[in-house]
Amino acid sequence: MSFVPPEFEPGSASGAAARPISHPAPGSGAVTRIVSQPTTLSARAAARLATGPLDAMTLMREVCQVERLQQDAAERMAVALLSSHPEFVHLPSGQWAIRDDDGAPVLRRPIVVREGGPDASASSIRLHPSPFDRTEDTSPTLRDTAFAVVDVETTGARAAGSDRITEIAIATVRGGAISDVYSMLVNPERLIPVHITGITGITWDMVKDQPCFRHIADEVTGRLAGCVFTAHNASFDWRFVSEELRRGRGQLLAGPKLCTVRLARVLLPQLARRSLDHVTNYFGIEIAARHRAAGDAEATAKALIRMFDIAEDRGISTWGELEALAMRPATRRTRTASDKRRRSFPLPAIEDHIA
Secondary structure, rough: OOOOOOOOOOOHHHOOOOEEEOOOOOOOOOOEEEEEEEOOOOHHHHHOOOOEEEEEHHHHHHOOOOOOOOEEEEEEEEHHOOOOOOOEEOOOOOOEOOOOOOOOOOOOEEEEEEEEOOOOHHHHHEEOOOHHHHOOOOOOOOHHOEEEEEEEEEEEOOOOOOOOOOEEEEEEOOEEEEHHHHHOOOOOOOOOOHHHHHHOOHHHHHHOOOOOOHHHHHHHHHHOOOOOEEEEOOOHHOOOOOOOHHHHEEEEOOOEEEEEHHHHHOOOOOOOOOHHHHHHHHHHHOOOOOOOOHHHHHHHHHHHHHHHHHHHOOOOOHHHHHHHOOOOOOOOOOOHHHHHHOOOOOOOOOEEEEE
16 A cells, blocks of 8 residues: 655745754754644654754654554655655765755754753753764763653553553663653543553553643653653654643654664674563563563663663764664574564563563
8 A cells, every 4th residue: 555645745844844942951952852843744854854864764654653664665755755845855875864054964963961960950051063973072972971761651552543641751861870760650631441551550540640741741851851862662652752742732852762672683682582571681680660661761771771881892982873883784683493483473462572
């Protein structure tokens, strides 16, 4: 079945590009930030590419909110959506970028590192040059980069549909250590399916008197600002947080993100699977409360720190180098007879085989 972008419009994308709404420091860029909601697919693409180039697969998944997408289909969609807009440029690397006011592709992505915790003042925020420079003296080191490790529990998997967040946690990693863990139950304003309660243990009675997401949005975005958005299967958590902001505030998340599943595929090729259970078991990390946001976020943060050590042993010491490493194709492990048998049978729904 062919895909036609429902909101495709010819004409300029720059006029509809989202402008920043909230920002850690006037006049400086941030890793994770909040932007006004674009009204067309081309405007979404412009807002996303404002932070730097992206491959067609990543761009189309986020812009069109399509999780299952083949590479060739993504490339065709990108050409159909972007090629008629002079603001967009297809780079020799295969990535897409947006042009700046001088007509040059936007390749730089400034990073803001917030120091002193989530309540730090604007004066304590330092601006680093782009990780796309890929040089040790311009890209911030992993120890100087702040990572907001996010986990959400939800009523289901349809972020753009009727499902909502029931719990969110953010474990902040800076200086190679966890500096803070924020956790909050959220009233989803709808009933929680019985099978979801069976997995998470979160009931309606637990959330009915809790704040709705729009009431904690300022706290959440304040903790995300200036950090690299990080999660195990990051696209899932990113979609839900962004959709909650869209519904409650008419805003969206913007900026790059780090997926620890992708990172584990590159750094831990010996593992048959990279679910959170498998990765934490490999490192000997105990999850305090599985399928609860705080327990999963803290365990993911600990696994991230351990993967930092592996990356640094390979000579990866900056955020730019780590980002490039996470985007590399994973080394394929030779499939065994046990792997083939496992794929022949459906996985039980009570286990989390994605995150």
